[in-house]
Amino acid sequence: MAANSNVSISVSGPGTGPGIAALIDGTTDIAQASRPITQTETAQAEANGVHPYEIHVANDGLSVVVNPSNNVSELTTAQLSAIYTCNIANWRDVGGKDAPVVVLSRDTSSGSHDFFLQRVVQMQGLPTQNTTLQYGPEVLFLSSTEAGITEVAQNPDAIFYAGLAYVTNQTKTVALKKTASDPAILPSKETVLDGTYYLARPLFFYTNGEPTGVIKDFIDYCLSPAGQEKVSEVGYIPLA
């Protein structure tokens, strides 16, 4: 900031969807995304004369969190899917105490919402894949990740998912098993980088065409050792 004091940056954070929509409408220079751009979005952008350019800046392990008092510490993808489609409504059914599950999710503007829908709810890429599955009617859709973390910290029966940077010690992260026969793995730098953590995902910047000028300077900084140091500092996983 000190080196480029004549540049003003404004950041707004409603979610991946609005960010990419703003890039398509030409109202932002850089859109951050926690999922890759979709084909529909690329087509809309091209129709508007915008050429989305993808930059992989960091990695994340989407973490499934519960209240620290919850005695469930590992879940399979199929169990999570059943919880989020409201087919499992009691913690007892996944080895916990006899209490209803309060299922929290982000709303549709979030990239995590889409990522979790595809990878967990619909179990894409697994033998049990079913792309007709949707979030169940009892799921609470929250407008911010912070609201979900706050609720999980207060509510012994709640479950939520969040990027690593949002996870605090007020919540407990659940280890995930890809299928019942796979080992239970917690998100960490190693498990995200080697891909053994099932919900490891890349985080992107999108710009209109290859970045130039001050935008390029910013991107270069983010990819530099100092920028990657910052990535770890806020809680995400650097590129390598």
Next chain:
Amino acid sequence: MLKPGTSSVVAASNTGDSLRRRPRLGERFIESWIFLAGLFAIIILVGIIAVLIKEGLPIFTYSSPWQFLFGTKWYPTSEPPTFGILPFFVGTLMITLIATVAAVPIGVGCAAYLAEVAPPRIRETVKPIIELLAGIPSVMMGFIGLMLLSPLVKSIFHLNTGLCGLTAAIMLSLMSLPIIVSVSEDALHAVPKEFKEASYALGATKWETIRHVCIPAALSGIGAAIMLGVGRAIGETMTVLMVAGGALAVPLSPTDPMTTMTAAIASGIGNAARGGLQYQALFAIGLILFVMTLAVNLIAERVLERQKRKFAR
């Protein structure tokens, strides 16, 4: 007219004829200015309605009005998308109703206390403080609801989660209170002293005077206050988005998590592709919301008119 000094010099040196003409010219200017201002407001309003209709109505070619209004499934991003807004409609009705039922008696009671009972010094300190409450940003109210009220509601009602319609309704009633108190206090304060004096002269107690003289006489003002309060409750978005829970099922009880129409628009519009089906559906929700507030206003006007006539007799 803009320079009173020069105009008075001119007026003094001219004949009586121009003295009469000058104010007319100024008056005509002011009249046309007011007319243009009024026209401008109407044009903008009509424009907004036109946009709502233009962007919202096409959704009914995809999903029939019946399916749209009474459908219970809202999956705008699945293939094929389904748009049923009954859960949001019920949520809005439930939250607004509870917020109004809670806020109106407290608000009008508080206004009556400030206007008729409280000593002037209390009135002069309390009223600005209450009006200050109206200035708290709704996101702050949402934050307070999230951190303080929702755990309280959860433990009092033994709920699975405190993020529910009731929490939102309580926050909304707190948010519409300042408007109701302030506007109805003004209306009560404006009731002619003679009315009250006549009432006391007839031997009425303070309560009887408030109940049978002041409140009926200020009814149109109190009605306007309630309408403004209801309007705030229906239209409030941020607080509801934060604390109402955001579930997509049709709420059966106020303690269920729910989504209101405003919250559905706010959480969906950011990533709805311009002109796409979800975009049209969200505009249609806006259109229905507009029709609802219009209906509430018309009904309230009718009721107030009737009440006023009754009082006149």
